[in-house]
Amino acid sequence: MTSIRQALESDHRRLEALLEKAMAPRDRIDELAYRELRAGLLRHIGIEEKILLARARHRLGAPLSRARQLRIEHGAIASLLVPTPDHALLRELAALLADHDAVEEGEEGVYAECEAILEDERESILEAIRNYPVPRLNPHYDGPNTHRTAREALAASARQRFRE
Numbered sequence: 001m002t003s004i005r006q007a008l009e010s011d012h013r014r015l016e017a018l019l020e021k022a023m024a025p026r027d028r029i030d031e032l033a034y035r036e037l038r039a040g041l042l043r044h045i046g047i048e049e050k051i052l053l054a055r056a057r058h059r060l061g062a063p064l065s066r067a068r069q070l071r072i073e074h075g076a077i078a079s080l081l082v083p084t085p086d087h088a089l090l091r092e093l094a095a096l097l098a099d100h101d102a103v104e105e106g107e108e109g110v111y112a113e114c115e116a117i118l119e120d121e122r123e124s125i126l127e128a129i130r131n132y133p134v135p136r137l138n139p140h141y142d143g144p145n146t147h148r149t150a151r152e153a154l155a156a157s158a159r160q161r162f163r164e
């Protein structure tokens with residue numbers, strides 16, 4: 001039986017492999033791999049926010065203690081997907097994802113925490129994950145207020161959350 005944790009951790013591995021593939025050519029970005037990564041990451045974040053964190057919050061009557069930090073990081077990850085990618089940008093994304101995914105994975109991670117809270121909803125959650133749509137991608141934007149480092153992206157995302 002697949003657990004929610006297994007499903008989402010294996011999606012992390014899939015996305016890591018795509019990121020590696022996107023960065024593999026020395027002189028360019030593998031566009032096909034990058035496009036799949038971009039769509040896959042936005043979908044993955046959507047699943048976590050709209051299904052997992054949302055249902056845990058509903059069940060508990062309050063957000064998980066680590067939800068706010070995860071949402072800030074999701075905002076930062078999504079913002080690094082806005083500008084046209086190069087190797088430096090994708091290295092920033094890789095570093096941010098490594099830290100972020102570590103908080104979600106493992107025995108003490110947020111996935112396991114959600115799984116325990118939502119044990120009796122497992123089948124319906126796995127079904128909702130399977131059916132979650134791939135988002136439509138906007139063209140890249142390189143104008144003002146775009147971020148190319150994890151640090152900048154995190155700071156901007158935290159400011160945004162603070163205003164909400």
Ligand SMILES: [Fe+2]
Binds near residue numbers: 045048070074100104
């Ligand atoms: Fe996440």
Ligand SMILES: [Fe+2]
Binds near residue numbers: 008012044048101
């Ligand atoms: Fe994740």
